[in-house]
Amino acid sequence: MCLAVHFLGMSVWVLSHADTFATANTSSMSSITGFGNSYIESKYSNLPVIDLGIKITEKDLNNSVVFANSVLNNMKRLETSLGWSDIRVKTGTPSHGMFISFSPEREAIKLGRDALVAMKASVQLLNSFCNKHNLNHHACARYLTSFKFSGTPLNSSCTRMEKRCSHEEYLSPYRSIDGSCNHISNGKMGESFTGFTRLLYPDYLDGIHEPRRAVNRNLLPSPRSISLSVVDHVEKLDEHLTLAVMQWGQFLEHDLSRPATAVMIHTEKPIECCSAQGKNLSPRYIHPFCSPVYASTKDNKRYTKKSLDCMNYVRSIPALRSDCSFGPSDQVNQATHFLDGSQIYGSTYRKSNSLRSFISGKLEMSDENYLPMSQNPMEDCQVNSSKSFCYKSGDSRVNFQPQLTAMHTIWFREHNRIAEELANINSHWEDDILFQETRRIVIAEMQHITYNEWIKKILSSKYRSIIEAFSIFDENIDPSVSNSFATATMRSLKSLYDGNIKLFNENREANSSLSLQKYFNNPNKIQQPGILDALIRGLATQSSQKIDRHFAEDLINKLYTNGHFGFDVLSMDIQRGRDHGLPGYTQYRTLCGLRNAENFNDFSDVMPEKHINILSETYSNPKDVDLIVGGILENVEEGSIFGPTFSCIIADQFMRTKKGDRYFYTNEIQPKPFSVAQLNEIKKVTLARIFCDNGNNITSMQRDAFEKVNTRNNLVSCEGEDIPRLSLSLWEEGRGRYFH
Structure with missing residues (x-):
């Protein structure tokens, strides 16, 4: 210790x-x-395990696994009953929208079954040995991590957690689609369908999986009651930043993080925890994976007048612990843990192949150069016809809202634009070489925009210095995405949203708008004449909101709405943080160098009195405050959009995302590094250039698309040299240091 x-x-x-x-x-x-x-x-993996003097034998471990399997097998009767009773997620409902965003892929379901067995076995061990001796649950759960799966039926799943990379895989000039073999010492590090890492030890009520409670052991306040107490809908516009800051942040979040919602064990169908009308279900119809958000008694204006009692929330699929041990639950990340365009290309070879045309290295596109169409629009979107527009991409959230769909569209186009030019330069290259070379350049562009443009807008110089100081690749650095980064910090970017999406013409005049609530998972406007360009101009023109307690009502009361009622994004994110075992806000602020908070007034170092009063009236103890709630109520730091705690968590993640990625575009010791000349070309790329090159008819743009047009960031022609272009002539085979 x-x-x-x-x-x-x-x-x-x-x-x-x-x-x-x-x-x-x-x-x-x-x-x-x-x-x-x-x-x-030092704050998680290296914490010592204290020997509690409990004797647990291999037979005990085996018995716990047998017991866990029997528990899961016994769910079949309940799941069959739910099917007979028509308790299911109905098409077009808010529950359907939620499932689209966090739907599990088959790999997550398969691996999640083993993780569920390990979790249930851990609970059984804790109940059998720790409760018997009246031991602290958290200490006991940590003690269980000293017992591995070896010698139990779970050992085979542990074998799947290991990957020894071949010489050919490790020396591949191209990163793998699934993130494997980035590190030679651990081929699974950063791979898709592995668990999120943690900055702090998880906080579960039972030490294993049950969501935490308040310090006084009572239930924590309802997420919905917290949301109603904290949020207001008054616009707080940023004077300098555009909505591109929000949209790029969400695009990155989807690249790095994708939790998976649990499904039924025996049928793999989505789980519904409330009625289709938002009413509470009888206890006999509630699946064990349910953790619904209940409407607050304060909610008499928005929901209870419509008799809404319940918002569907299903717990996330757990992940096997990386050391193949019993103990507290982690959650699976379906994305790779690298900034590698997985939201474009997918995180499995099956998904990636489904998006490729296999002609000249290009991605598949639909008519008029738009994203490929989903084969199951009524499943993949909240639409009422199999002929409705619904797109597919590397991430299921592609249709979440029009601006995100536009971002996916222009990056698919950017890939195909580069592939076509490379094919002209190197006409003898076959499809796979063209695809891989193009993907490598596109990922480099995304990494450069992130670290050279976006991070400069969201973090203060202090935290940018941390990222820059520790930037050289280190085989020992784990790049895995932290649970707090994915589940709280990046989710706070929803505060930047505007519920009114303005559509701008070339003169930067807003001649119409889209109401966000009407277009969740419904991209039917995108292919209408002029809409894509208007959305792109809007991202570079419309003011960003601020990260604070001011949220668009579309997200707080109308998320995934079916026209009758919708969900609340902040309530869902609070619930997900508890589901994932995130400790309270006070522990993270202490981790990040702020003083330990023993009472609410101790928050005064980073919060105004008004926000402290809101928290003291909502929670009974400062240690009960949820991370995402405390984070959005902090004063933003100068030169940042975040307060100190979220800034710290983000700086940590982007430091490791760069330092722990052998294929990061600036790393000179990867198997096939870019030449100095090629790097100089990549460093010319800006989001403004991506907008110019991939709209339908974008003729002008400011140099910095993340910043509003002003005297030093004025509109310039897309055709001139004011917005630099990447020259692909240096990728001609045989030129300079370039080789195959």
């Missing part, structure tokens, strides 16, 4: 001296690069 505290103190010291490191020379940096690793692991 002393060792862990020692590393914690040193890590906080690194954060607090970030400005010093920004000016440090290379030799001094090399002596502290290890902090990039201990910043995570």
